[in-house]
Amino acid sequence: MSLTRRALLAVILVLLVALHFTLRPLLDWRAGVDFLVIGVLLVAVRVRPAAAAIVGLLVGTGIDSMTPEALGAGALAMTVVAFGASRLKAAFFTDELGLNAVFVFVGKVVYDFIAVIAEGRLSGMTLLLQLVAWTPLSALATAAVGLVVLAAVRPAFEERRFR
Numbered sequence: 679m680s681l682t683r684r685a686l687l688a689v690i691l692v693l694l695v696a697l698h699f700t701l702r703p704l705l706d707w708r709a710g711v712d713f714l715v716i717g718v719l720l721v722a723v724r725v726r727p728a729a730a731a732i733v734g735l736l737v738g739t740g741i742d743s744m745t746p747e748a749l750g751a752g753a754l755a756m757t758v759v760a761f762g763a764s765r766l767k768a769a770f771f772t773d774e775l776g777l778n779a780v781f782v783f784v785g786k787v788v789y790d791f792i793a794v795i796a797e798g799r800l801s802g803m804t805l806l807l808q809l810v811a812w813t814p815l816s817a818l819a820t821a822a823v824g825l826v827v828l829a830a831v832r833p834a835f836e837e838r839r840f841r
Contacts, residue, residue, distance in 0.1 A: 683724075683834075686834055687720070687721055687724060690717070690720060690827075690831055691717045691718075691720070691721055691733075694713040694714065694716055694717035694720075694827070695713070695714060695717060695737075695740075697713045698712070698713035698714045698717075701713075707819070709812050709815035709816040709818075709819055710816060710819065711816075711819045711820050711822075711823045712786055712789070712816065712820045713823070714737055714741065714756070715756075715759065715782070715785055715786045715789055715820055715824075716782060716820060716823065716824040716827055717737070718730075718733060718734050718737050718756055718759065718760050718763075718785075719759070719760075719763050719781065719782055719785050719824070720827070720828070720831070721733050721760070722734070722759075722760040722761075722763035722764040722767070723763055723764065723767040724767075725764060726764065727761050727764040727765050729764075730760040730761055730763065730764035731757050731760055731761040731764075733760055734753075734756040734757040734758070734759060734760025734761065735753055735756070735757045735760075737756050737760075738752040738753030738754065738755060738756030738757055739752075739753045741753070741756065747799070748793075748796075748797035748798075748799065750796070751792075751793045751796035751797040752793055754792060754793075754796055755788075755789045755790075755791075755792035755793040755796065756789060758788070758789075758792055759785050759788055759789045759792075762785075762788070763781070763785055775825055775828060775829060778824070778825065778828050779821045779822070779824060779825045780821070782817075782820060782821045782824035782825070782828075783817045783818065783820070783821035784817075786813075786816065786817035786820045786821065787813055787814065787817045790808075790809070790813040790816065790817070791809060791813065794808055794809060794813070
């Protein structure tokens with residue numbers, strides 16, 4: 679990947695982080711859009727697994743800094759999602775936007791499952807409701823927004839070939 683594309687990817691990730699911490703609190707949805715998962719997945723499919731894991735760890739640690747009682751849960755979840763996405767990029771991340779939406783949906787579900795279980799704050803019916811109802815709804819909203827983001831940034835990452 680060229681230096682220009684790396685810089686563009688970094689700018690997109692910074693914009694998604696800014697949206698996560700500005701737009702998401704304003705919307706205040708129970709099943710909100712997770713811009714950080716979209717950003718990490720966007721980076722993870724374009725870098726090697728080790729670099730993706732480091733990006734996931736850094737973003738996850740940033741998430742955890744907001745909730746110190748669950749320190750490490752977000753970092754663990756985001757690292758696993760980023761590493762897994764980078765390893766599976768050839769199989770799932772293609773030019774098909776519908777398949778990319780499924781990829782974002784699954785990434786968000788895996789992130790929420792790991793984060794919610796690792797936090798240990800929920801138990802019983804509350805945990806079940808979170809994992810069965812709110813996590814898929816949040817993943818669906820994240821996949822829809824991820825589809826828009828991927829469609830918007832796709833032209834910037836396409837290979838340009840001159841004949």
